[in-house]
Amino acid sequence: MLRVAVPNKGALAEPAAVMLGEAGYRGRHDRDLTVLDHANDVEFFFLRPKDIPIYVGSGELDLGLTGRDLAIDSRAPVEEVLALGFGASTFRFAAPDGQDWKPTDLHGRRVATSFPNLVRDHLAEQGVDAEVIRLDGAVEISVQLGVADAIADVVETGRSLRQHNLIAFGDPICVSEAVLVQRSGAAPSKVKSQLVARLQGVVFAQQYMMLDYDCPRALLPRAVAITPGIESPTVAPLADPDWVAVRAMVPRKEVNRVMDELAETGAKAVLASDIRSCRM
Numbered sequence: 001m002l003r004v005a006v007p008n009k010g011a012l013a014e015p016a017a018v019m020l021g022e023a024g025y026r027g028r029h030d031r032d033l034t035v036l037d038h039a040n041d042v043e044f045f046f047l048r049p050k051d052i053p054i055y056v057g058s059g060e061l062d063l064g065l066t067g068r069d070l071a072i073d074s075r076a077p078v079e080e081v082l083a084l085g086f087g088a089s090t091f092r093f094a095a096p097d098g099q100d101w102k103p104t105d106l107h108g109r110r111v112a113t114s115f116p117n118l119v120r121d122h123l124a125e126q127g128v129d130a131e132v133i134r135l136d137g138a139v140e141i142s143v144q145l146g147v148a149d150a151i152a153d154v155v156e157t158g159r160s161l162r163q164h165n166l167i168a169f170g171d172p173i174c175v176s177e178a179v180l181v182q183r184s185g186a187a188p189s190k191v192k193s194q195l196v197a198r199l200q201g202v203v204f205a206q207q208y209m210m211l212d213y214d215c216p217r218a219l220l221p222r223a224v225a226i227t228p229g230i231e232s233p234t235v236a237p238l239a240d241p242d243w244v245a246v247r248a249m250v251p252r253k254e255v256n257r258v259m260d261e262l263a264e265t266g267a268k269a270v271l272a273s274d275i276r277s278c279r280m
């Protein structure tokens with residue numbers, strides 16, 4: 001049976017549960033710490049996302065969903081199998097607004113963070129000798145409370161930084177998202193490949209939309225150039241011989257631009273719909 005770690009709390013827990021549900025796996029009941037999915041030969045363990053790389057790196061669990069930043073900070077021997085497309089954030093230095101900060105200004109100063117290894121390794125790479133103060137959370141407040149001169153923390157919308165008069169500086173230390181990890185160099189297995197393929201199907205489906213439209217036959221070459229699809233679009237005859245129906249997958253981010261172009265070209269009844277899952 002495949003043993004898989006899933007975040008039980010925090011920003012990644014809910015989207016991870018939704019993604020596993022979409023992939024056909026059994027969900028968590030109440031606050032249970034484990035779920036047996038006999039139908040798919042998988043046992044899920046609900047753990048703190050920070051601990052997940054430790055369990056997977058030690059080989060106790062086969063796969064884990066966690067944050068890339070947490071996996072790096074853990075220093076556990078894990079490798080990314082798949083990026084999951086949710087939980088996106090950057091990990092950045094920040095310090096009081098009103099000064100033009102550079103990472104080298106941290107020399108000889110105190111930097112508070114919940115990701116001490118990630119920060120220490122980054123400072124060492126940059127040749128900056130700063131003191132790292134390890135805190136568990138609410139790191140943004142540490143500067144005003146006087147325990148640090150700057151912070152390094154997760155930034156999603158930037159709201160927490162603004163609220164505490166902090167400004168991010170330097171290049172991001174890490175560009176993170178939720179990832180599926182395994183122990184570095186772990187052997188492949190059939191159940192593992194199946195879970196990876198299913199999640200890949202959901203990730204891919206979330207990044208695309210299905211477009212359906214009617215198109216005058218004479219305009220088909222132009223329409224196909226706008227929606228080339230993955231392999232090639234599906235073209236089906238309509239009752240009216242001068243028209244065809246076209247179906248193609250389109251990157252979600254581009255769907256409105258593509259719909260505008262199709263409408264301008266002369267396509268009618270342009271419909272966009274979600275894809276729940278796929279195997280490419």
Ligand SMILES: Nc1ncnc2c1ncn2[C@@H]1O[C@H](COP(=O)(O)OP(=O)(O)OP(=O)(O)O)[C@@H](O)[C@H]1O
Pocket residue numbers: 009010011012049050066067068069070087088089137154155156157176177
């Ligand atoms: N807005 C966000 N806040 C915190 N973490 C986020 C956010 N968006 C994405 N993440 C990612 O979630 C992971 C952190 O999850 P974790 O559960 O440790 O912290 P949390 O969501 O802040 O919960 P907690 O309440 O336990 O601090 C990291 O990989 C981080 O990059």
Ligand SMILES: O=P(O)(O)OC[C@H]1O[C@H](OP(=O)(O)OP(=O)(O)O)[C@H](O)[C@@H]1O
Pocket residue numbers: 136137138139140153154155156157158159160161
């Ligand atoms: O850029 P933003 O959208 O403001 O999001 C980032 C903030 O959210 C998280 O904090 P959380 O609320 O989880 O509290 P914590 O610091 O105690 O973990 C994170 O640690 C940042 O503080």
Ligand SMILES: [Mg+2]
Pocket residue numbers: 137
């Ligand atoms: Mg937090």
